[in-house]
Structure formats: structure tokens, C-alpha cells
Amino acid sequence: MNAISRPSSRIVEQAVVSPLVEVNNVTLRYKTQEMVITATKGVTFNVNRSDRFILLGPSGCGKSTLLKAVGGYLQPDEGTITIDGRKVTQPGADRMMVFQEFDQLLPWKTVLGNVMFPLLTAAKLSTREAEEKARHYIEKVGLSRVAEAYPHTLSGGMKQRVSIARGMAMEPDVLLMDEPFAALDALTRRTCQDELLRLWEDTKFTVLFVTHSIGEAIRIGNRILLLSPHPGRVKAEVCDVDKINVSDGSAAKLEAEIHELLFAGEEH
Ligand SMILES: Nc1ncnc2c1ncn2[C@@H]1O[C@H](COP(=O)(O)OP(=O)(O)OP(=O)(O)O)[C@@H](O)[C@H]1O
Numbered sequence: 001m002n003a004i005s006r007p008s009s010r011i012v013e014q015a016v017v018s019p020l021v022e023v024n025n026v027t028l029r030y031k032t033q034e035m036v037i038t039a040t041k042g043v044t045f046n047v048n049r050s051d052r053f054i055l056l057g058p059s060g061c062g063k064s065t066l067l068k069a070v071g072g073y074l075q076p077d078e079g080t081i082t083i084d085g086r087k088v089t090q091p092g093a094d095r096m097m098v099f100q101e102f103d104q105l106l107p108w109k110t111v112l113g114n115v116m117f118p119l120l121t122a123a124k125l126s127t128r129e130a131e132e133k134a135r136h137y138i139e140k141v142g143l144s145r146v147a148e149a150y151p152h153t154l155s156g157g158m159k160q161r162v163s164i165a166r167g168m169a170m171e172p173d174v175l176l177m178d179e180p181f182a183a184l185d186a187l188t189r190r191t192c193q194d195e196l197l198r199l200w201e202d203t204k205f206t207v208l209f210v211t212h213s214i215g216e217a218i219r220i221g222n223r224i225l226l227l228s229p230h231p232g233r234v235k236a237e238v239c240d241v242d243k244i245n246v247s248d249g250s251a252a253k254l255e256a257e258i259h260e261l262l263f264a265g266e267e268h
Contacts, residue, residue, distance in 0.1 A: 019046035026079035028065050038231040039065040045225050050204040054217040057227030063210040093122045096167035100179040102159045105151040112147045115166045137169040157188040177209045214258050
């Protein structure tokens with residue numbers, strides 16, 4: 001049985017394990033010349049090691065902004081973000097990001113070259129070590145066959161798998177994924193979701209995953225944080241999502257419950 005808990009009743013879970021990512025009362029604002037936009041307001045959540053933690057909410061609720069802040073690309077106006085107890089002040093190799101766009105790869109480098117690149121520049125591995133590790137992760141995402149190919153010869157799904165391999169090869173503390181499958185067709189999206197879950201079974205990495213699809217959140221996550229519309233605040237958290245039985249209609253019931261929670265009072 002999964003539990004939908006309000007923010008105030010999450011203390012039990014937090015007491016059991018020490019969290020890897022702690023987002024504490026975080027408010028994030030964009031300041032333009034004309035105005036200040038509050039993207040998220042007082043958001044608190046913890047991600048444990050090996051969590052597949054989902055940020056779910058309607059468009060504009062600040063999911064990407066939160067992910068960028070965990071990535072160290074934005075600083076909170078209020079509150080703090082820590083990784084393994086260290087305050088996040090800038091991007092770091094302990095957090096790798098995978099974005100929605102297919103153009104994240106360097107077009108002049110092969111698949112192998114792309115996956116090796118951060119291993120050489122950020123992780124400072126030798127060429128031999130970087131190639132060995134890159135080939136290992138390229139194999140994990142099932143792309144060994146195209147290791148010498150250039151990005152423009154790959155499909156969107158394949159490019160996303162290269163981006164995932166590149167992120168995973170760095171063996172970060174947490175993989176940050178911003179709607180990585182949103183631009184894919186339904187079938188490829190499903191295949192990529194399955195593959196991500198297979199990879200997770202293999203290495204149990206920690207992933208913080210942004211989506212606005214309730215179905216995707218239930219498929220991928222073991223925990224789902226529900227955010228309110230703009231500015232994003234925590235509405236509720238769904239725990240033990242991976243324990244639901246997909247064959248007896250529980251997933252559909254949970255999807256309906258989450259929909260109700262996210263959009264209650266907004267439909268006419
Ligand atoms: N660079 C920016 N400058 C000013 N405002 C911004 C900027 N980026 C985002 N915003 C605003 O901040 C709010 C949150 O945006 P964000 O992209 O984080 O939402 P989101 O939940 O990821 O949305 P979506 O699901 O549509 O990607 C929105 O109101 C958006 O217009």
C-alpha cells in the first residue's frame with residue numbers, strides 16, 4: 001500500500017536513513033528588469049541514496065528551476081540545499097544533468113568521444129581509463145554498436161541514451177534528469193523508461209527526475225513529490241510507489257488520486 005503524506009507527516013521516514021540530498025525551505029526567484037518571479041516557495045524534501053525521486057507538478061511550478069538549483073546552477077534566495085551534508089554552491093561532478101533536448105551532445109565527437117569527454121576533463125582520467133569506463137556505460141545503455149557514430153546519425157532516443165551513459169559514467173552521487181524522455185514518441189519513451197529502470201536495478205544509482213506526466217512518475221519513481229502550481233510549493237509526497245501492483249488497477253487508482261491532489265479546485 002502506498003502512502004500519500006502531507007509535508008508535516010514525513011518525519012518518520014526521514015529519521016530512518018540519513019538523506020543524500022536535503023532541500024530545506026528553498027525559495028527560488030528570477031529577477032528580470034521588469035519584475036521578480038517567484039518560481040518555488042519554501043520547498044522542503046529529502047532524497048535518500050538509491051531513491052528514484054520524482055518532482056511532479058504542472059507546467060511552470062518550478063520543477064526545472066529546483067533541479068537547476070540542486071545542480072548548483074542557481075542559488076536559493078532562501079533556504080539551503082546540501083548533498084551528503086555539503087552545501088551546494090556551484091555545479092560539480094557529483095551531480096550530472098540530463099536534459100530534455102536532443103542537442104546535448106558535442107556534434108563533432110563520436111558517441112564514445114562524448115561519453116569520454118567529461119571523464120577526461122572533469123574526472124581527469126587517463127585516456128585508457130576514460131575509454132574503458134565510457135565503453136562500459138555505452139554497453140549498459142545498449143549502444144556499443146554505434147560507439148563510433150556521430151550524434152547526427154542517431155535517433156532522438158539513442159541520443160538520450162548517450163546522454164544518460166555520459167551522466168552515469170561519471171558515477172555521480174545523484175543523476176539529475178529534466179524531462180529526459182518528454183520529446184520522444186510514446187513507444188520510444190516507454191522503451192527508455194524501461195531501460196532506465198533496468199540500469200537502476202543494475203547499479204541502484206540515485207536519481208532526481210522531473211516530469212509533468214503522472215504516468216511517467218508512477219512508472220519511474222519510488223517517491224513522488226507533488227508540487228502546486230506557480231509558485232511551486234510542496235503539496236504532498238507519495239511514498240513506496242514501486243510497491244504498487246500494476247496488474248490489479250492500483251496504478252490507475254493512484255494516478256487518479258494524484259491527479260485529484262494536483263488539480264483539485266482548478267477544474268471548471
Ligand atoms: N530564466 C528565467 N527568467 C525568468 N523567469 C523564468 C526563467 N526560467 C523560468 N522562469 C519562470 O519560473 C517559473 C518556473 O519555471 P520552471 O521552468 O522551473 O517550471 P517547470 O515546472 O519546470 O515547467 P515546465 O514543466 O513547463 O518545464 C515559471 O513561471 C517560469 O516562467
